[in-house]
Amino acid sequence: MLRLKRVRLDSGPQFHAYLHRSSRAVHPEVFPPATRIDVHRDGRVVSASVVHTDETALVAPDELGLSERAFAALGLADGTPVEIDHARPPRSQAAMRRKIGGAPLDAASYGSIVEDIVANRYGEREVAAFLTAAAHWLSADEVLALTRARLSVARRVDWPAPIVVDKHSIGGIPGNRVSPIVIPIIAAHGLTIPKTSSRAITSPAGTADVMECIARIDLTAEEMRAVVADVKGCIVWNGRLTQSPLDDVMIAVERPLGLDSRKLLVSSILSKKVAAGSTHVYVDIPVGPSAKVRSATDAKEMRALFATVGAALGLRIEARLSDGTRPVGRGIGPVLELRDVEAVLAGAPDAPADLRDKALAISGRILAFDGGLGAGEGIARARTLLESGAARRAFEAIVDRQGRNPSPPTLAPHRAHVRAARTGAITGIDCYRIATIARLAGAPAEKGAGIDLARPHGATAEAGDTLYTIYAGATWDLDAAVAAAASDPGVTIAPG
Amino acid sequence: MLRLKRVRLDSGPQFHAYLHRSSRAVHPEVFPPATRIDVHRDGRVVSASVVHTDETALVAPDELGLSERAFAALGLADGTPVEIDHARPPRSQAAMRRKIGGAPLDAASYGSIVEDIVANRYGEREVAAFLTAAAHWLSADEVLALTRARLSVARRVDWPAPIVVDKHSIGGIPGNRVSPIVIPIIAAHGLTIPKTSSRAITSPAGTADVMECIARIDLTAEEMRAVVADVKGCIVWNGRLTQSPLDDVMIAVERPLGLDSRKLLVSSILSKKVAAGSTHVYVDIPVGPSAKVRSATDAKEMRALFATVGAALGLRIEARLSDGTRPVGRGIGPVLELRDVEAVLAGAPDAPADLRDKALAISGRILAFDGGLGAGEGIARARTLLESGAARRAFEAIVDRQGRNPSPPTLAPHRAHVRAARTGAITGIDCYRIATIARLAGAPAEKGAGIDLARPHGATAEAGDTLYTIYAGATWDLDAAVAAAASDPGVTIAPG
Numbered sequence: 001m002l003r004l005k006r007v008r009l010d011s012g013p014q015f016h017a018y019l020h021r022s023s024r025a026v027h028p029e030v031f032p033p034a035t036r037i038d039v040h041r042d043g044r045v046v047s048a049s050v051v052h053t054d055e056t057a058l059v060a061p062d063e064l065g066l067s068e069r070a071f072a073a074l075g076l077a078d079g080t081p082v083e084i085d086h087a088r089p090p091r092s093q094a095a096m097r098r099k100i101g102g103a104p105l106d107a108a109s110y111g112s113i114v115e116d117i118v119a120n121r122y123g124e125r126e127v128a129a130f131l132t133a134a135a136h137w138l139s140a141d142e143v144l145a146l147t148r149a150r151l152s153v154a155r156r157v158d159w160p161a162p163i164v165v166d167k168h169s170i171g172g173i174p175g176n177r178v179s180p181i182v183i184p185i186i187a188a189h190g191l192t193i194p195k196t197s198s199r200a201i202t203s204p205a206g207t208a209d210v211m212e213c214i215a216r217i218d219l220t221a222e223e224m225r226a227v228v229a230d231v232k233g234c235i236v237w238n239g240r241l242t243q244s245p246l247d248d249v250m251i252a253v254e255r256p257l258g259l260d261s262r263k264l265l266v267s268s269i270l271s272k273k274v275a276a277g278s279t280h281v282y283v284d285i286p287v288g289p290s291a292k293v294r295s296a297t298d299a300k301e302m303r304a305l306f307a308t309v310g311a312a313l314g315l316r317i318e319a320r321l322s323d324g325t326r327p328v329g330r331g332i333g334p335v336l337e338l339r340d341v342e343a344v345l346a347g348a349p350d351a352p353a354d355l356r357d358k359a360l361a362i363s364g365r366i367l368a369f370d371g372g373l374g375a376g377e378g379i380a381r382a383r384t385l386l387e388s389g390a391a392r393r394a395f396e397a398i399v400d401r402q403g404r405n406p407s408p409p410t411l412a413p414h415r416a417h418v419r420a421a422r423t424g425a426i427t428g429i430d431c432y433r434i435a436t437i438a439r440l441a442g443a444p445a446e447k448g449a450g451i452d453l454a455r456p457h458g459a460t461a462e463a464g465d466t467l468y469t470i471y472a473g474a475t476w477d478l479d480a481a482v483a484a485a486a487s488d489p490g491v492t493i494a495p496g
Numbered sequence: 497m498l499r500l501k502r503v504r505l506d507s508g509p510q511f512h513a514y515l516h517r518s519s520r521a522v523h524p525e526v527f528p529p530a531t532r533i534d535v536h537r538d539g540r541v542v543s544a545s546v547v548h549t550d551e552t553a554l555v556a557p558d559e560l561g562l563s564e565r566a567f568a569a570l571g572l573a574d575g576t577p578v579e580i581d582h583a584r585p586p587r588s589q590a591a592m593r594r595k596i597g598g599a600p601l602d603a604a605s606y607g608s609i610v611e612d613i614v615a616n617r618y619g620e621r622e623v624a625a626f627l628t629a630a631a632h633w634l635s636a637d638e639v640l641a642l643t644r645a646r647l648s649v650a651r652r653v654d655w656p657a658p659i660v661v662d663k664h665s666i667g668g669i670p671g672n673r674v675s676p677i678v679i680p681i682i683a684a685h686g687l688t689i690p691k692t693s694s695r696a697i698t699s700p701a702g703t704a705d706v707m708e709c710i711a712r713i714d715l716t717a718e719e720m721r722a723v724v725a726d727v728k729g730c731i732v733w734n735g736r737l738t739q740s741p742l743d744d745v746m747i748a749v750e751r752p753l754g755l756d757s758r759k760l761l762v763s764s765i766l767s768k769k770v771a772a773g774s775t776h777v778y779v780d781i782p783v784g785p786s787a788k789v790r791s792a793t794d795a796k797e798m799r800a801l802f803a804t805v806g807a808a809l810g811l812r813i814e815a816r817l818s819d820g821t822r823p824v825g826r827g828i829g830p831v832l833e834l835r836d837v838e839a840v841l842a843g844a845p846d847a848p849a850d851l852r853d854k855a856l857a858i859s860g861r862i863l864a865f866d867g868g869l870g871a872g873e874g875i876a877r878a879r880t881l882l883e884s885g886a887a888r889r890a891f892e893a894i895v896d897r898q899g900r901n902p903s904p905p906t907l908a909p910h911r912a913h914v915r916a917a918r919t920g921a922i923t924g925i926d927c928y929r930i931a932t933i934a935r936l937a938g939a940p941a942e943k944g945a946g947i948d949l950a951r952p953h954g955a956t957a958e959a960g961d962t963l964y965t966i967y968a969g970a971t972w973d974l975d976a977a978v979a980a981a982a983s984d985p986g987v988t989i990a991p992g
Contacts, residue, residue, distance in 0.1 A: 009547050010548040011545075016507070055553075131625070259596060
């Protein structure tokens, strides 16, 4: 028996157990550093990785220290006698190993694997190996089983509405800021559309970054519910509203591995939509060489998987491919993208037509979810709501209700023009390159930074014409972005 | 700048960096717990996982603590000013991600991946994902590239002999203790055979466990060299002679994942043989339902891979399939297996014939490596060396030269007979079941514990005849083994 000690060390989600080298109760050599042990008492148990120490101030020879989160997870008081053992394999270990070995699993196996992962019974290496195998081998049945398993550990939300709409873009396309246009159109029509969005991870802006320029976005679940009750829709950050605890673990592992699995993505997206209380979901799958989905074949497979798994979950899914070969809109970066959004909502004559048309097309499909609308009436209704100003008013209501930003960021002060090296037609705008240059300029951390495209794909440029303007908050960021643009501006001009 | 502090915490191969929550030099929120950082100064760098703390005694707000092994790896003095940054991706990261994504890699990529793994630049999850992918997708070219990469980070040994022989068994078969017979035969003939062996991991005995009953086995590289210079051969533990630093990392990850890849195994074995200075290698591949290799198809694939990769490395390889459907010899457990070995070496009339025959067959093939012997002369020469007592004398010389154990363990005191439930022919002895019961009895930790088979496969038993005797050092171990044998003794008797 050892006395439990809360050690003031926070190792994050990796739980640590501290054992004194002169421990009196156990032989430390039986539990060498990095051994996984179970710390238990009266049926309560946490698994942790052993750390040895001579620091008696941290743990005495008759104590067993736990890092802060492990201590909280065990939920026992300081000084409680506890026992330790070599960690017992999690109940799902055999299934986990079968999957790592490449075998298919049944629904019960996914249930117990997910339960054990969420309960922190696996180390990072097991989760990494499992995800690597799952990224390569998942049948549609397994995607469904995994999605249901995720749901079983998720907090579920429900809404007092028969139709709850959501919209998701697979992403990878700079500019593509349709959500702040679509959500107000749908809300203005009267459908419930509680939208949560992410911040940029590797892109120059996420919808949350753009909305943050004008409104508060870090709402609690209760605040979000109140906003939606009032104005039918919202556009808030998903960071405080984690609906899938498994994703926290999985994303933390997938990202550093560069794991990019459409099947895991479909499972993650659909589990979050169901957990968020959605009944009808529109999924935009941009296809292009620098989009997340690169071939039409892959995109169609993904669309089919969304349909199959979504239907089995009782969701009405409308998944559609879109042109992911070029940016959408003109601005790339939070402030610049918000400018485009507001121009479309205001019906400004110079608003980017591609952004408006894409938002209208998506809105039209979503509005067709409303049984009251006849076939093909959706897009007409969307256009009416936009052109009448109803969508703009809904947007302003959402902003006011979430909390208007009293000091909205402005365009960054340092700027440079990137000019056409020769005369000809613009035949290509490389999404990946443009995003990279916009990030070098400081987006999204610097909200006013980014790229403003002067000429769209298909336009003609004379040598010396501005292709785009780079905005940066600091001269060194501007220099870095300009240097990158000088080596490859990301715009292809075909000699006419 | 932070002052470096050696923190008296040993977290094993997982390096930790300790940051005070009130750090003055950096914003701790930029480096949340579990973030991977580089701690660097003047070109020296280690990567570590961040731990936050309030314990000023551990690290002050202007200090950066490192766990003991990380501190040693960095090699700077306490108090040295250091800087920290988010860990830079290892040079091989792109290649690593391609492999995790299932793509083939070239030799240079394996070189840089292995270098980065050995230098501790990857976390456990990256290594786990890499191994999971590699376990499923490795071409013969990739196995060769990976083997060469392992070799490039291994310590190489060479011997003053034109032919240096090694012998390896893929394992999984209880009893199968041919090495302590083969090595003396080969050494008696005059070929150099410096054999290193492992302890049991999941089996009731490894060759090292068996040899330890009679001789010292934890020799240093220098001691091993002296023994071999004197008596041509040795049979020592490989634990102090790690020749492949990559294996330490890989095995630590593969084992808990249950990863069982023949391709990774071939790469690991061959890299160790080359590093150990071998020129000629005999590989025994037992095939059976509870052996490591379960089908003849798998075994033949493995044999072909040994041949291809071995040839490319300049090794002469003789890989052969053997019967892995049943135990070899009678004793299972260190003392019992040594008894069988000594009986064969002594030419005792009741020595297990299957063990003797297998050892002679392997020795014959190995002796054929000696150009001086004509085709087919190997086995005759092996038999002569065994029957003349030359092999026994070579064994005794090896034992004396390694250091004879002054207090050899004896058979465990508690024993029980497992009897035939009916009369008939013994048509099956389940290796896995027999190994499990022997381990329950205490083998290999209790050297005298194990199982002594009274009747071999194919023999006839009358109801009530002893099938085998269980030996245990403690009554509770005996009880556990007897209970297991009662539920399933692992011996199939077909009614005659």
